Amino acid sequence: MVASKNHDGAHDHESEWGLCKACKWWQLEPEAHVENLTLGLCIDEELQPYNLRVSGLSGCNHFMAGKPARAKGSAEAPPTAKATR
Template identity: 60%
Template sequence: MDSQDQHWGLCKDCKWWQIEPGASIADRTMGLCIEEQLQDVKLRISGNGGCTLFMPGKPARAEGSSTKPPQAAPTR
């Protein structure tokens, strides 16, 4: 197993995933990735997505995180 594989995880379990204030944490919930390296991209992704920038934790919440394109500012 390569070292990047050890850091891979699902968005719904990541502190860099930001969802709407009333949204449930689920595979199909759409949110914004607020990881610093990806903020300029405004990556809108479902809870079932994942990557190697994963950081375990509870998702952040902000109004506008699931809009197309996302309108929320990162909250962490």
């Protein structure tokens, strides 16, 4: 998926919407399966301050296709893992 820019030259996240289970910014427990109800941590740099715990079926406009990262503590409430990417 290629990022696009809007008429002001700003990043257009609307074209990048996707599900967490297919996003490289989703971080799971080391042994977790990639499934709709699996919980993990969003590690997108802009969203890290919010410490978002999301499921595989969650999605947003910061989507970047790729394999999820892995780190212990990613599914805890609240998440205790640090971003691995």
